Amino acid sequence: MNAAHLLPEIHLRVVPPALIAALQTRFGAQCTVAQAVREQHGRDESSFRAPPPSAVVFADSTQDVADAVQLASQYAVPVIAYGAGSSLEGQLLAVQGGISIDLSRMNQVLSIDAEDLTVTVQPGITRKQLNEAIKDTGLFFPIDPGADASIGGMSATRASGTNAVRYGTMRENVLALEVVTASGQVIRTGTRAKKSSAGYDLTRLMVGSEGTLGIMTEITVRLYPLPEAVSAAVCSFPSIEAAVRTTIQTIQLGVPIARIELIDRHAVRMVNAHSKLQLREEPMLLMEFHGTPSGVKEQTETVQEIAGEFGGQAFEWASTPEERSRLWAARHNAYFAAVQSRPGCRAISTDTCVPISRLADCLLESVAEAEASGIPYSLVGHVGDGNFHFGYLLDPDNPEERITAETLNHNLVARALSLDGTCSGEHGVGLHKMGFLLDETGAGAVDMMRAIKRALDPKNILNPGKIFAF
Amino acid sequence: MNAAHLLPEIHLRVVPPALIAALQTRFGAQCTVAQAVREQHGRDESSFRAPPPSAVVFADSTQDVADAVQLASQYAVPVIAYGAGSSLEGQLLAVQGGISIDLSRMNQVLSIDAEDLTVTVQPGITRKQLNEAIKDTGLFFPIDPGADASIGGMSATRASGTNAVRYGTMRENVLALEVVTASGQVIRTGTRAKKSSAGYDLTRLMVGSEGTLGIMTEITVRLYPLPEAVSAAVCSFPSIEAAVRTTIQTIQLGVPIARIELIDRHAVRMVNAHSKLQLREEPMLLMEFHGTPSGVKEQTETVQEIAGEFGGQAFEWASTPEERSRLWAARHNAYFAAVQSRPGCRAISTDTCVPISRLADCLLESVAEAEASGIPYSLVGHVGDGNFHFGYLLDPDNPEERITAETLNHNLVARALSLDGTCSGEHGVGLHKMGFLLDETGAGAVDMMRAIKRALDPKNILNPGKIFAF
Numbered sequence: 011m012n013a014a015h016l017l018p019e020i021h022l023r024v025v026p027p028a029l030i031a032a033l034q035t036r037f038g039a040q041c042t043v044a045q046a047v048r049e050q051h052g053r054d055e056s057s058f059r060a061p062p063p064s065a066v067v068f069a070d071s072t073q074d075v076a077d078a079v080q081l082a083s084q085y086a087v088p089v090i091a092y093g094a095g096s097s098l099e100g101q102l103l104a105v106q107g108g109i110s111i112d113l114s115r116m117n118q119v120l121s122i123d124a125e126d127l128t129v130t131v132q133p134g135i136t137r138k139q140l141n142e143a144i145k146d147t148g149l150f151f152p153i154d155p156g157a158d159a160s161i162g163g164m165s166a167t168r169a170s171g172t173n174a175v176r177y178g179t180m181r182e183n184v185l186a187l188e189v190v191t192a193s194g195q196v197i198r199t200g201t202r203a204k205k206s207s208a209g210y211d212l213t214r215l216m217v218g219s220e221g222t223l224g225i226m227t228e229i230t231v232r233l234y235p236l237p238e239a240v241s242a243a244v245c246s247f248p249s250i251e252a253a254v255r256t257t258i259q260t261i262q263l264g265v266p267i268a269r270i271e272l273i274d275r276h277a278v279r280m281v282n283a284h285s286k287l288q289l290r291e292e293p294m295l296l297m298e299f300h301g302t303p304s305g306v307k308e309q310t311e312t313v314q315e316i317a318g319e320f321g322g323q324a325f326e327w328a329s330t331p332e333e334r335s336r337l338w339a340a341r342h343n344a345y346f347a348a349v350q351s352r353p354g355c356r357a358i359s360t361d362t363c364v365p366i367s368r369l370a371d372c373l374l375e376s377v378a379e380a381e382a383s384g385i386p387y388s389l390v391g392h393v394g395d396g397n398f399h400f401g402y403l404l405d406p407d408n409p410e411e412r413i414t415a416e417t418l419n420h421n422l423v424a425r426a427l428s429l430d431g432t433c434s435g436e437h438g439v440g441l442h443k444m445g446f447l448l449d450e451t452g453a454g455a456v457d458m459m460r461a462i463k464r465a466l467d468p469k470n471i472l473n474p475g476k477i478f479a480f
Numbered sequence: 481m482n483a484a485h486l487l488p489e490i491h492l493r494v495v496p497p498a499l500i501a502a503l504q505t506r507f508g509a510q511c512t513v514a515q516a517v518r519e520q521h522g523r524d525e526s527s528f529r530a531p532p533p534s535a536v537v538f539a540d541s542t543q544d545v546a547d548a549v550q551l552a553s554q555y556a557v558p559v560i561a562y563g564a565g566s567s568l569e570g571q572l573l574a575v576q577g578g579i580s581i582d583l584s585r586m587n588q589v590l591s592i593d594a595e596d597l598t599v600t601v602q603p604g605i606t607r608k609q610l611n612e613a614i615k616d617t618g619l620f621f622p623i624d625p626g627a628d629a630s631i632g633g634m635s636a637t638r639a640s641g642t643n644a645v646r647y648g649t650m651r652e653n654v655l656a657l658e659v660v661t662a663s664g665q666v667i668r669t670g671t672r673a674k675k676s677s678a679g680y681d682l683t684r685l686m687v688g689s690e691g692t693l694g695i696m697t698e699i700t701v702r703l704y705p706l707p708e709a710v711s712a713a714v715c716s717f718p719s720i721e722a723a724v725r726t727t728i729q730t731i732q733l734g735v736p737i738a739r740i741e742l743i744d745r746h747a748v749r750m751v752n753a754h755s756k757l758q759l760r761e762e763p764m765l766l767m768e769f770h771g772t773p774s775g776v777k778e779q780t781e782t783v784q785e786i787a788g789e790f791g792g793q794a795f796e797w798a799s800t801p802e803e804r805s806r807l808w809a810a811r812h813n814a815y816f817a818a819v820q821s822r823p824g825c826r827a828i829s830t831d832t833c834v835p836i837s838r839l840a841d842c843l844l845e846s847v848a849e850a851e852a853s854g855i856p857y858s859l860v861g862h863v864g865d866g867n868f869h870f871g872y873l874l875d876p877d878n879p880e881e882r883i884t885a886e887t888l889n890h891n892l893v894a895r896a897l898s899l900d901g902t903c904s905g906e907h908g909v910g911l912h913k914m915g916f917l918l919d920e921t922g923a924g925a926v927d928m929m930r931a932i933k934r935a936l937d938p939k940n941i942l943n944p945g946k947i948f949a950f
Contacts, residue, residue: 125732125837168677179675181684182652197924203833204865205649206902207638207688209909209917209947210929214651214684218677235734262595264705304774363673367595395674432676439679447679454667458936459680465935466928477679 022107025064029085033065033109036077040068051092051110054102055157057356057406058441063090063110070115072188072196072227078111079225079471080194086469091225093160094136097167098359099440101220105475111225113162119143120228128185128202130230133162149233152177152268155436156342162226167438168218172341175261175394176268176300177234179436184217188228192467202230215462220438221473223466237268237300241310242334243325245317246292250274250377250389252320253293254370257393259316261366265309267394269298274377274389277344284347285340290323295393296341298334341390348388348401355386355403358415361443362426363397363435372429373398376422385414397435423449439477447478492577495534499555503535503579506547510538521562521580522573525627527826527876528911530573533560533580540585542658542666542697548581549695549941550664556939561695563630564606567637568829569910571690575945581695583632589613590698598655598672600700603632619703622647622738625906626812632696637908638688642811645731645864646738646770647704649906654687658698662937672700685932690908691943693936707738707770711780712804713795715787716762720744720847720859722790723763724840727863729786731836735779737864739768744847744859747814754817755810760793765863766811768804811860818858818871825856825873828885831913832896833867833905842899843868846892855884867905893919909947917948 033041042048043065052062067078082089088108095102104110116132117139123129124147131140136158140151155164155171163169165187170179177183186200189212199212216224247253253272260267273281278291297313299306314325328334340347349357364372373391380387380400391398400422402415423433423446433439433446448456456478463470463480470480503511512518513535522532537548552559558578565572574580586602587609593599594617601610606628610621625634625641633639635657640649647653656670659682669682686694717723723742730737743751748761767783769776784795798804810817819827834842843861850857850870861868870892872885893903893916903909903916918926926948933940933950940950 123835123837125728126835127732128835168675168681170675174675178652181675181681182648191924191928195924197928198922199925201897201902201920202835202900203867203902203905204835205638205640205644205651205833205867205905207831207904207906207908208902208913208920209688209926210693210932211638211651211681211684211688212925212928214681215932218679218681223680235732258595262597262705302775302778304778305772308772308774361677363675365593365596365598365672365674367593397673397675427671430672432671432673432678434677435673435675436677438677443678450671450678452668454661454665455669455682456679458661458667458682461935462680462685462932465931 020105025087032081042066052104054097056100058100060103060105063104066110068112075190075227076194079190088471088474090473091221093163096157096159098437099442101440127233133226134160136160150236165217166221170436172269183232186230187226189224191224192472220476239303239306242298242328245325246290246294246323248321250293253295256317256320258366260313268300270394271296272391272393277388277390280347280351281340344390352403356406357401360400360419361434361437364426364429364431366396368429369396383414490575495557502551512536524567524572526570528570530575533574536580538582545660545697546664549660558941558944560943561691563633566627566629568907569912571910597703603696604630606630620706631699635687636691640906642739653702656700657696659694661694662942690946709773709776712768712798715795716760716764716793718791720763723765726787726790728836730783738770740864741766742861742863747858747860750817750821751810814860822873826876827871830870830889831904831907834896834899834901836866838899839866853884
């Protein structure tokens with residue numbers, strides 16, 4: 011493996027001055043070519059770099075998005091939708107040049123339908139803003155990828171996170187969309203009905219398409235009643251294997267646990283340093299239980315019993331909302347805690363997901379290999395779903411380390427695929443996993459994706475160069 | 481509205497004798513042109529009729545399917561996949577001629593992965609056969625459209641039924657597929673991982689595509705642990721409105737009820753006659769609760785209290801598996817009970833689904849209109865999902881009655897769409913709802929479906945003439 015292979019070649023397409031002029035005429039101060047703004051919109055949380063987009067349009071409405079896309083289409087220039095900038099696989103990079111459409115101002119709640127457990131929002135609203143807006147309804151939006159991502163970005167990446175083991179991912183929770191197509195047309199997919207057999211599932215085709223098939227301008231998602239009782243617990247284990255076996259048995263017994271997160275001893279150490287906690291520096295599970303008071307009691311008793319069989323310590327409870335928030339904030343900051351543990355480092359984050367019965371095999375081999383490599387790393391995982399993330403912490407000025415980290419990632423993906431798993435549980439393909447996607451699905455399925463892309467975006471202007479070569 | 485508008489014009493494409501000869505050479509006795517077999521494969525449970533396919537190929541393997549499709553592709557002749565023949569919207573009719581591929585012999589369980597709560601099957605296995613095959617695992621496959629449909633057909637129609645309120649539909653429960661494409665290529669979509677962000681969601685694009693984008697040859701679905709405790713109850717109400725309000729409140733409170741089915745007094749009468757039961761001839765809810773013993777107790781207490789507020793009678797319990805089976809068999813036979821209640825009649829079944837808060841409005845207006853029309857009907861509904869079915873029982877020799885029934889259906893769909901609902905909760909579009917689909921999604925979304933169809937099936941050979949005009 012060679013570091014030069016890590017990014018596809020960059021072929022910038024021409025952005026004619028006439029397009030910039032047309033955008034400035036149409037959008038005035040909403041359109042900028044300022045270097046700093048362009049730079050900010052040309053990167054994400056990945057370790058990749060590419061030249062920035064030629065202009066950024068701050069959209070205030072669906073019509074703005076449609077008009078910007080129509081103008082770009084006239085000149086066959088790429089457009090990349092930008093939400094919160096938190097993607098991890100290079101999804102936002104302008105690898106073929108083009109313009110960025112910033113959706114962060116489109117952050118309104120359009121309709122709260124509490125009786126139907128749905129809400130319709132604009133794409134730029136973040137998950138925290140959304141939960142703040144609905145806090146008086148007795149409902150909540152559970153999907154939680156850690157970062158305060160935008161709902162548009164989460165939909166486009168088919169995100170999930172800690173609560174997915176109970177509440178599903180964006181795949182299960184997006185009901186309906188308004189989408190601007192590659193020609194600048196505005197279409198609607200789905201309705202607020204809970205289920206439907208009315209034609210092709212365009213909603214789910216758009217969810218996870220990473221901005222390559224359309225730009226979402228309205229999103230209807232499912233909400234859930236706030237559970238009557240919530241309790242969170244931490245449990246330390248003598249080994250990663252013991253923690254993983256506890257997880258597997260919990261899931262196989264059908265316990266409706268809301269969160270079950272693995273944090274390895276490296277990650278605990280980094281989180282302790284970053285969040286000023288004193289968690290025991292051993293592999294641990296962070297868990298949360300939702301339900302009626304008696305239901306939560308039943309669940310916790312079952313899981314405590316399982317954990318005990320595998321040598322787990324007594325549960326440490328976080329029962330007040332404040333304690334729980336502190337614990338989950340620490341978990342959510344694990345990525346930043348890891349990056350800060352090695353000054354100047356960049357993280358390469360893995361994202362494999364395997365069937366639960368294969369989790370121990372996949373994880374333990376990968377841990378052994380990471381330990382042997384000598385590269386610093388942290389390991390956290392949404393293990394109830396079979397999904398986990400190594401963060402390899404590499405010195406960006408040391409190409410050897412990047413090669414080591416990429417080799418670990420490559421071996422991990424190969425292992426996950428051989429165990430019936432996927433290369434990406436929740437981060438998407440972006441630039442980084444294009445080769446892995448081909449390994450996972452085979453050329454036939456990628457050809458089908460390509461045929462769909464060609465049909466819906468014949469000029470290849472919607473976030474080109476992502477997911478597959480085209 | 482005119483009865484002649486109910487079916488699109490039939491334009492039979494030529495099936496050249498050379499194709500039949502090639503199929504007979506390749507398939508021998510697996511290929512038949514016998515009139516009776518062709519007739520059987522050219523109809524479904526809908527009230528439509530079209531000329532039968534020119535030949536039927538009984539596939540034993542994926543290779544058989546691929547070879548049959550490749551031959552058909554060479555001659556640009558339509559192919560229609562056939563499972564159990566239980567579709568309701570004309571999905572199986574050879575409206576453009578062609579050949580039928582019967583998948584009922586491909587009914588093997590390929591892999592039971594009980595630890596992962598998944599099973600991989602061939603498409604011809606029926607849901608009852610599947611549950612029989614896994615009965616020793618402690619798991620079950622909950623999706624239950626009433627008819628003993630094939631898993632392939634259920635996937636292709638995005639079916640659901642009585643358990644969907646708790647366990648979701650085929651959309652949520654199909655994890656991965658093997659698919660034969662329009663060119664006869666075999667591809668795979670998805671993996672056994674519970675979640676994935678790896679590229680376009682081809683699995684969900686295929687689910688609900690009604691055989692127009694590919695033919696599924698292997699299907700991996702999710703299983704669930706058999707609940708520790710199950711109890712079923714019947715509750716009569718003074719009015720449909722009271723039953724519906726009870727349902728709405730149950731759902732809005734987040735009670736994880738497994739089944740909550742409305743049966744109106746007409747349907748109760750027909751079911752009593754057909755299944756020799758003595759249910760009170762009033763609107764009723766049939767309910768089932770799954771969980772731990774204490775969880776089921778909590779759920780039932782909550783729902784009993786709600787029902788009491790709306791004038792519901794005391795629950796009548798069916799606690800033994802035999803009593804429960806008898807009750808649900810009666811519910812599942814409601815369609816046949818209705819058809820038998822009027823000798824010689826045909827049923828037109830509606831399938832709208834609305835957000836739960838709109839259910840009372842949608843249902844009550846539609847009941848009033850149906851009563852006023854004078855046409856016999858029954859009404860049953862998966863009301864927990866906002867989905868319900870009128871069965872209008874019409875004399876096929878009386879065109880006036882058909883027009884009356886179609887007008888009722890038309891008005892019902894318009895009402896559901898105006899309430900943010902869908903024209904089809906679970907039966908699919910087929911031939912019958914092509915106009916409704918356009919009303920529901922608008923031309924832009926249907927154009928997008930058409931573009932995908934054109935890209936994946938340029939010769940338009942996969943079940944042509946269904947879902948949208950092409």
